Amino acid sequence: MIVCLLRLVVRTSGFHPDNSSSILLGDDEKRCSPWVSIFFALFIEVGMDEGNEIPKNELAFSQIDRDAAAEFISAGGALDKLSEQFEERPVQIELLKSITDAFNQKLLGVYEAGTGVGKSYAYLIPSVLWAVTNKQRVIISTGTINLQQQLCEKDIPAVEKIIGKKIKFTLMKGRQNYICKRRLMETSSVLDLFEDETEEIKKIADWEETTPTGSKSEMPFMPSENAWTKVNSESDACMGKRCPFFNECYVMKVRKEAATSNLIVVNHHLLFADIESRMTGAGYEDASVLPPYRHIIFDEAHGIENAATSFFSESVNRFKINKLVYQMYRKRKGSEYGQLCSIAVFSKNEEKLQEAAELTNKIRTCLLNVEIAAKDLLLHDYTKRLYEASAREFGPFLVSVGALAESLGEFTGLARLIMEGVSDSDKDMPAFWEAKIILGRLENYVILLKNFPKWDEKRQNVYWIQKKRLPPDMIKQENDPEYVILTETPLDISTLMNNGVFEEMDSVICTSATLRTGRDFRYWCGRTGVSYAEPSRVLCKAFDSPFPYHTNMLFAVPNDAPLPDRPEFQQWIEMAIPRLITAAQGRTLILFTSYESLKSAHQTTICMLKGFSGLIMKQGDDDNSRLLEKFKNDKASVLFATDSFWQGVDIPGESLSQVIIVKLPFTVPNDPVFVARSEAIEKRGGNSFMELSVPEAVIKFRQGIGRLIRRSDDKGVVTVLDRRLYEKRYGINFITSLPDCKKSYDSLDDTCDKIKQFIFN
């Protein structure tokens, strides 16, 4: 117990200077107050056992025999004996050997492995061998749920068979993805209070009776956010060992399993939550969000920078604050409601509640002032960044933000005082736990709001505001159809990644089909912090796809397209796209960089292709996964898409025979974080266009192209309507990133003929 308490002291002493700590756990909530951290640190001790044992003497680690590991996937090896379709892939064997070396020599391995290399076996086999031999845990972090499922349902069980050993692995999600039995019971007992969600909560309760996992992703229906957030697991509201449901708790079960697992599969977001808690006090030796580990595999590593940027960003708007304050305290027609009122009667500071009404009114006025000042500042713009040149303009807005931070801070202080006045024996009441969740979130918002006026001292972050339109159902209730979001985003995540991940881990493997720009890894290594590591510790290698691109892929650019900055460009693409679709008989995915352009082109195509046999769909018509299902099932169908469809879409076979890329995917120049990052490059004498804009666009461009060939017998065309590829000097960076394939640079007429010939001959 003393050791345990000492650990608590250590863990809770290194919190953020602003007095918040970051434990984690959900995909939405990232930080919570220190007292909750203390509690959390107590309950994470659960489940620790010999599975966490890490040999103290480094010499105790046994090296993995790279040739013996490679045997498993070589001709005559275990995989050959198990699979009738086995074909030896020399690139896969080379990749596996190199990853084994990275484990043995404690390296940072950066591997670009093209589609079809078979990278999951190439990293899973050394990971399992290392984990089993050395009793060390390996974390596998991915960017998408699809890949996590593929690993847990298909690849890891297959590797168990290949190696002939049972291993323990766990798929861990953020705790907010699991139901909390205690909150569900308490919410169900006061259903009358939640008129809007009553039916949904009943449905959730019925489902909970039969679910073995308690995981939201396994629900046969999608609950609304309002209903789910009333019953999901939250670190701030978790009673840990004192909870009556502790032994049956879904979150605890997963944690216990993870504590004795060799492999843990997570998403990048959850891993960053763990890293953050370790960097801010939890250290690397004990359990935090995840059990301790010394080895990480980042799959889909091209997304690390975006995932980390998103995780370490913090945003707030008036709805978020209003909702939380309202849940905590509200006064209507002389009566008082909210969690704080339920708590106050048990508090020795009950009389403080009298101040709540005035404070909540003050917060509402301050929120209004912030909104007015922000809209005055934005005028016709949608985003604006706070920096030297705009600081004077931001003056009145910052004053209003400072006032909001102060009034909200007074309110959280009051809530804390009332809660601290409750004796320990009364703290188990539901209202107390719910209030802790709310208080934790409000305190985070106070920190964010206080940071805005101090932007000048916090140059490691970008501070910016954004105007957004309300969803149609909310516009009716509000006078103003627009609202404002305040965001703090890290300018650069490379130092953080280097300090928190690369320096701390024994080995880190980063792999993806697209890490290089042109022929080198410098851009990706620089953005993610790998470049800070000792060069002798870094191993960068590329393993080309074994698929026959030279015979199966045509890369076509119509040479009579106007340049994209010409006013006639949109009209031209709206004429060209229907012709290209007809040439390929549908089967086309069209990737846009602008939703406005997408909508207009989709409308025109529907008009021009009247009588076309396939579906002509656009992103936004339906849920993305259902759109993809329809696209796969209807061979002639066409899908107009943007953003998320540039990557991760896997449609093997004839349903996808053409990918049209409308414009090179440069980030829009008014993205405030992108502009701030560009300026930082210029300040140190670099060329932001060549060092940031082009390489970032090349990686996205390669992701888009990668949608086409998913199997060795896939065949098709990538048609790019952006002539800058051949007309501008920087175009060479895109061209040299292409796989070795057939190329065409002809008129639209000839391009259409070539497409027909190529696909159907």
Ligand code: SF4
């Ligand atoms: S242990 Fe925590 S998460 Fe689990 S049911 Fe109890 S309160 Fe909910």
